Amino acid sequence: MQRYFVEEKLKLNHLFSCQEDQIKHMSRVMRFRPKTQVICIDPFENVFLCEIQNVDSGQLLPIEKLDDNHELDVDVTLVYGLPKNDKFEFVLQKTTELGVNRIVPFFSQRSVIKGDKNSFSKKYVRYQRILKEASEQSGRLKIPKLMPAIKLNEISQYLSDYNLVAYEEASKQGEASHLSQVMNSSYESITIIVGPEGGFDEKEITYMKSLGIVECSLGKRILRSETAPLYMMSVIGYTRELMK
Ligand code: SAH
Numbered sequence: 154m155q156r157y158f159v160e161e162k163l164k165l166n167h168l169f170s171c172q173e174d175q176i177k178h179m180s181r182v183m184r185f186r187p188k189t190q191v192i193c194i195d196p197f198e199n200v201f202l203c204e205i206q207n208v209d210s211g212q213l214l215p216i217e218k219l220d221d222n223h224e225l226d227v228d229v230t231l232v233y234g235l236p237k238n239d240k241f242e243f244v245l246q247k248t249t250e251l252g253v254n255r256i257v258p259f260f261s262q263r264s265v266i267k268g269d270k271n272s273f274s275k276k277y278v279r280y281q282r283i284l285k286e287a288s289e290q291s292g293r294l295k296i297p298k299l300m301p302a303i304k305l306n307e308i309s310q311y312l313s314d315y316n317l318v319a320y321e322e323a324s325k326q327g328e329a330s331h332l333s334q335v336m337n338s339s340y341e342s343i344t345i346i347v348g349p350e351g352g353f354d355e356k357e358i359t360y361m362k363s364l365g366i367v368e369c370s371l372g373k374r375i376l377r378s379e380t381a382p383l384y385m386m387s388v389i390g391y392t393r394e395l396m397k
Pocket of ligand 1: 318319320321322323324346347348349350351352353369370371372373374375376377378381
């Protein structure tokens with residue numbers, strides 16, 4: 154069933170109007186008729202089954218409150234070395250599907266895109282739309298937050314109960330236990346850090362280790378920078394949801 158994040162607080166049996174882009178989606182893309190049912194999620198994570206009353210004006214009636222939580226039970230922050238543009242969009246979409254809560258892009262020594270905070274903020278609206286649509290599609294209650302791009306020396310504000318940096322050199326040296334050790338620990342929040350196409354500079358790793366961040370391997374093969382976050386998110390999802 155189609156899901157929409159709406160901006161106002163919903164109440165059972167109280168008519169409300171959805172946003173312009175949603176009206177367009179309902180009328181032009183989905184060609185919904187009155188009485189079609191959709192699911193709406195309000196900013197307080199209340200989920201309601203709603204019935205469309207009027208497609209053109211986007212009027213909906215919440216007819217049943219649903220108990221529907223598909224969120225990961227752990228707060229995941231992804232700190233991600235900015236890659237080329239379309240790859241970043243891919244990572245936003247896929248990590249949202251996999252349950253990420255917060256995405257913090259960073260400019261690294263080896264980022265293909267150099268520290269240009271302006272060009273990043275220009276795309277912010279587009280990125281926001283990708284996050285929202287991926288959240289709707291995957292049945293989430295939350296839209297992940299996209300934070301402003303940082304330099305690596307600003308990372309400490311985003312540290313969690315556990316903090317792992319995926320490091321290609323750790324993989325080349327045969328490290329094979331750090332990720333699974335953390336997955337077997339109890340934690341409520343985790344920060345995962347992935348480098349850009351060019352990988353991490355040794356100094357960056359030394360700096361992160363000085364903050365208590367643990368380096369880990371993601372197996373024997375070197376993954377592209379857009380694959381690595383998906384690997385880590387999948388491992389977290391698997392251990393938290395399917396191994397109990
Ligand atoms: N150009 C580098 C690889 C960069 S891969 C090289 O050839 O060595 C981009 C990022 O993905 C890395 O910085 C790291 O964060 C992550 N990554 C990819 N494969 C990995 C692996 N096997 N183990 C740990 N991290 C990995």
